[in-house]
Amino acid sequence: MIPTRARLACALLFGAAAVALMAGAPNGDQELRVCADPFDLPFSNDQEQGFENKIAHVVAQDLNARVVNYWWPSRRGVLRNSILGGFCDVMIQAPVGLDPVATTKPYYRSTYYFVFRADRGLRLRSLDDTILKHLKIGVNIIGYDYTNTPPAHALGSRGIVGLVGFGNFLNPDPKADHPDDIIRAVAKDSIDVAIVWGPLAGYWVKRSPTALAMVALPDSDPVSGMPFAFSMAMAVRHRDKELRARLDSVIDRRRSEITAILQEYSVPLLDLGAPATPGAPHGTPSGSVAPTRDTVRDSLLVSDSIYQGWKWFHVYCFRCHGEDAQHPVIATAPDLRWVLSKSGMAYPRDSFEYTVLTGRPDKGMPSWKVLLDTAAVKELYQYVKARSDGWLKPGRPHRESDLKKSQ
Numbered sequence: 175m176i177p178t179r180a181r182l183a184c185a186l187l188f189g190a191a192a193v194a195l196m197a198g199a200p201n202g203d204q205e206l207r208v209c210a211d212p213f214d215l216p217f218s219n220d221q222e223q224g225f226e227n228k229i230a231h232v233v234a235q236d237l238n239a240r241v242v243n244y245w246w247p248s249r250r251g252v253l254r255n256s257i258l259g260g261f262c263d264v265m266i267q268a269p270v271g272l273d274p275v276a277t278t279k280p281y282y283r284s285t286y287y288f289v290f291r292a293d294r295g296l297r298l299r300s301l302d303d304t305i306l307k308h309l310k311i312g313v314n315i316i317g318y319d320y321t322n323t324p325p326a327h328a329l330g331s332r333g334i335v336g337l338v339g340f341g342n343f344l345n346p347d348p349k350a351d352h353p354d355d356i357i358r359a360v361a362k363d364s365i366d367v368a369i370v371w372g373p374l375a376g377y378w379v380k381r382s383p384t385a386l387a388m389v390a391l392p393d394s395d396p397v398s399g400m401p402f403a404f405s406m407a408m409a410v411r412h413r414d415k416e417l418r419a420r421l422d423s424v425i426d427r428r429r430s431e432i433t434a435i436l437q438e439y440s441v442p443l444l445d446l447g448a449p450a451t452p453g454a455p456h457g458t459p460s461g462s463v464a465p466t467r468d469t470v471r472d473s474l475l476v477s478d479s480i481y482q483g484w485k486w487f488h489v490y491c492f493r494c495h496g497e498d499a500q501h502p503v504i505a506t507a508p509d510l511r512w513v514l515s516k517s518g519m520a521y522p523r524d525s526f527e528y529t530v531l532t533g534r535p536d537k538g539m540p541s542w543k544v545l546l547d548t549a550a551v552k553e554l555y556q557y558v559k560a561r562s563d564g565w566l567k568p569g570r571p572h573r574e575s576d577l578k579k580s581q
């Protein structure tokens with residue numbers, strides 16, 4: 175048995191150590207334990223050549239600490255095996271709102287880009303350009319649950335499937351990964367166009383021996399409601415509030431240095447003043463792997479048109495197809511989430527619109543021509559697609575514009 179007084183002394187000692195670490199005692203031998211991917215340029219690598227590595231050193235210097243990297247590749251389970259497991263304390267890069275962790279204020283914002291060979295003379299301006307239907311399109315497949323990036327979702331909602339997938343999550347051996355594979359495939363003409371997260375695109379396009387063009391996607395997709403632009407921040411565990419506050423103030427103090435690093439890596443930067451993307455990308459701590467929308471602070475937050483679609487659905491459709499477009503009430507009515515999914519029929523938007531407007535009266539599906547116009551059916555499609563893609567969880571959605579009003 176340890177005497178009570180000794181125990182108390184121990185407790186005080188440990189307590190003091192913890193406080194010293196958190197308060198940043200200026201002794202220079204504190205550790206900033208950073209979670210980083212060992213093979214993922216331009217984000218990070220084990221030679222500390224990525225921009226996350228550089229930013230980590232700026233942060234550490236400001237906190238009078240030294241960087242201790244904990245290397246773990248951006249694979250399935252990465253959060254559990256790094257920050258959440260307590261192996262490291264800070265992710266230098268995470269989309270604002272990434273739910274399993276707490277994020278700081280953002281320090282940059284970027285979006286997705288079309289990347290194609292300059293000599294192809296493609297006049298790509300948006301995902302609605304019909305030429306996309308005839309092109310071989312590459313996208314990064316990402317997320318620790320193998321989910322798709324927002325552009326893949328957005329193309330899917332236009333009936334464009336059969337994309338060529340690239341990315342860290344496809345190869346079990348991290349060393350066999352080349353984060354620039356997707357850009358090299360464009361240069362080699364094995365795909366016609368790639369849709370790539372800005373930091374990855376900017377860095378590798380600059381270094382490509384073949385001249386490549388980049389065209390930005392808008393902040394969000396008008397058809398699927400999916401965001402393309404994301405504000406990126408640092409992340410800590412939810413309970414580490416004090417550390418988060420310190421990082422917030424480092425970001426304020428060191429903003430110009432951090433921006434200079436991003437520019438040095440050719441990261442295409444958007445104005446941070448833009449409205450925060452509802453539903454941040456989950457993605458991975460270290461990057462290339464950006465944005466999907468599965469892990470969000472508010473998984474019911476939707477665009478106004480999806481919200482409108484939900485309203486139509488709950489006036490006209492739910493009594494057969496079921497609340498939240500799941501668990502159909504009528505035995506012959508299909509689960510529309512499945513109908514729109516890849517494993518179902520991947521019903522294209524046009525067919526959806528046609529079926530809803532004309533109906534199949536002989537099979538029990540009414541025609542909605544009289545009650546709904548094409549615009550309303552488009553909203554219905556977006557809503558059901560959001561349920562089908564899975565990022566809109568069951569329950570009554572929240573409207574973006576209401577949220578802004580109440581802020």
Ligand code: HEC
Nearest residue numbers: 490491494506507508513526529530534537538539540554
């Ligand atoms: C009275 C019940 C009923 C209502 C109300 C209803 N549906 Fe249906 N719906 C059905 C049935 C039954 C089918 C299956 C028809 C068949 O077997 O071909 C169906 C089929 C569909 C299909 C085609 C699925 C496929 O696999 O081909 C779509 C799309 C659809 N409904 C959308 C809607 C939408 C959107 C609404 C609301 C505007 C709606 N439905 C309202 C009963 C209903």
